[in-house]
Amino acid sequence: MGRKRPEALRLPHAVIGSAPHSPRGFMDFDFDTPLELWDTHSSKFDSIPRVFGTDDRDVIPMWVADMDFAAAPAIKEALRAEIERGYFGYYANTSPVDMVVADWLKDRHGWEIDPSWVRYTHGVISGFGDVLATYSKPGDGVILFAPVYHAFYRQIEAMGREVVESLLKLVNGRYEMDLDALGAALKGHEKVVVLCSPHNPGGRIWSAEELRQLAEFCAAHDLILISDEIHMDLTFPGHAHVPTCVAAPDHIDRIVVLTAASKGFNLAGGETGLLIAPDKGIRTAIDKTILDRESSPNRFGIAMTRAAFESSGDWLDALRVYLAENFDIWKDRVGAIPGVSVMDMHGTYLSWVDFTGTGMEDAEIKARILNDAKIAASPGTQFGTGGSGHMRFNLALPRATMMTAIERLEAAFSDLQ
Ligand SMILES: Cc1ncc(COP(=O)(O)O)c(C=O)c1O
Structure with a gap:
């Protein structure tokens, strides 16, 4: 390119x-x-x-x-430049930042995306709400692997969907998904599965094989898979994050990745999340939700995200x-x-x-x-x-x-x- x-x-x-x-x-x-x-x-x-x-x-x-x-330092510098310009109007044309995001994902995480797949949300949980609004209706089930980050529960309940918990098993001191038990418990009203990867609160990185099996499970049961990869950059030396789309290339038509620079670079107050959907149909549907909500990117959050991935x-x-x-x-x-x-x-x-x-x-x-x-x-x-x-x-x-x-x-x- x-x-x-x-x-x-x-x-x-x-x-x-x-x-x-x-x-x-x-x-x-x-x-x-x-x-x-x-x-x-x-x-x-x-x-x-x-x-x-x-x-x-x-x-x-x-x-x-x-x-x-x-x-x-580069993030503080980027904000200083915004402030010096003194213009704080609505933000448009994200394409240079889309390319920075794409480069980061490729170089850091081995995931090649097309920059046009990237959308900006007001934080990851707001993007999560956008996906739920697009792919479920009140009363539908949303599957979580518990225990897991608490805001998922609140958002699902606030939107009138039902939390369906699939309990993580403790195997040799670490959590593992139990897809057999989940498959046996499905009631048919489940529309979305949410995976937190790396896992909060367990701190583990799911293996490519586990991710592939989960994506296959979602395909078998016609479920949208939300992969929350907000902690992707915070791996300890010697450990590499495995992007769900890299692990499960055959199922990217049902995967929506939510991520951000906010955890890795400590920018959560910038309220800027990245929603990445490889599938055009998914992007079109989510774009409509975002448009209906009159949501446009946070100028400062974008400046920080760019400086994080480009220079930090x-x-x-x-x-x-x-x-x-x-x-x-x-x-x-x-x-x-x-x-x-x-x-x-x-x-x-x-x-x-x-x-x-x-x-x-x-x-x-x-x-x-x-x-x-x-x-x-x-x-x-x-x-x-x-x-x-x-x-x-x-x-x-x-x-x-x-x-x-x-x-x-x-x-x-x-x-x-
Ligand atoms: C797994 C996970 N997802 C989402 C969030 C929140 O993201 P945001 O503040 O961008 O909504 C957090 C915050 O800790 C988190 O741990």
């Missing part, structure tokens, strides 16, 4: 994150110095009094899936190393608390911790973590069936803050030692 590929993306995939190979070196990025985030309209910080009922600023926020890190690959690679190190320390220490088990993960920064071995009820686990450890974490019960007895902790924070959280957790459960 003769498109110019951004310099930052030419790094060979095999060495990404494994060494300070970037021309600038990893040391340029500081994830260690805490930022002051109280009173900045950070949902993760400033919603704590409302959600957790405490004004105590000693509480460590480990709930909302944002990182406590400043964005990559080295920042991301430094981050992936930092997050993997955080997780290793966390798993060693927290996993050593009697009765507590930390699920192994391949990526994301959301650690799924099983407290069932302590014999405590959910209320006591929650109370010890909030009141004794002074940590605001996400209760597992938010993530549907299978979440009871668990808590989800966000590890995207400076190492010293995480160490304090670990020490407080050890103390809060010290009677179990």
Whole structure:
């Protein structure tokens, strides 16, 4: 296509994150110095009094899936340029950004798309709503593999569809789908399947074979498959995300991918998601939904998305190393608390911790973590069936803050030692 590929993306995939190979070196990025985030309209910080009922600023926020890190320099630069221009009207002609997105997906994830497949939504969950509105009606079933990210439940219910849970099985310490059980339980009103890939809260990357089997299942039962790949860029070094469309090329006529730069680059306040549908019929139907909603892209979110994918690959690679190190320390220490088990993960920064071995009820686990450890974490019960007895902790924070959280957790459960 003769498109110019951004310099930052030419790094060979095999060495990404494994060494300070970037021309600038990893040391340029500081994830260690805490930022002051109280009173900045950070949902993760400033919603704590409302959600957790405490004004105590000693509480460590480990709930909302944002990182406590400043964005990559190129992203701040891109916003500065928008502000300097001073024109903030409606946004049109996404094609240069479509190409940047296509290059990123190809170079980072080995997924070749046509840039014309890309649509911009007001965040991934808004795009999820667009797909549900297009491919289901009130009363239809929408399948989720539980436990899973809680906003899917709320959106499905708010739109009057029925949540159909397919329970993930725990096999050798990791989650697996049970398509035989799901097939046997289908009632015929199910229209859409939602897969979270990589998985939130389990942190695992689904294998190509698992993805292919799921796509085949969807074809056999005439279901639309939504693959939420928002965490695609947050894999630990040595692990590669598997795009569902790459794993299941024979079924791309029923797959809609929802993704974003927002998780990998910490841009969630930019409320910009990417909806990618290889099938023309799907794109036409979704375009009508988007048009009916009079929805046009967020200028600032698009500027940030572009700067992330075009020029911030080295920042991301430094981050992936930092997050993997955080997780290793966390798993060693927290996993050593009697009765507590930390699920192994391949990526994301959301650690799924099983407290069932302590014999405590959910209320006591929650109370010890909030009141004794002074940590605001996400209760597992938010993530549907299978979440009871668990808590989800966000590890995207400076190492010293995480160490304090670990020490407080050890103390809060010290009677179990
Ligand atoms: C799997 C998954 N999908 C979607 C979202 C939310 O995306 P957005 O804020 O773009 O709607 C999150 C946020 O944590 C998530 O983990």
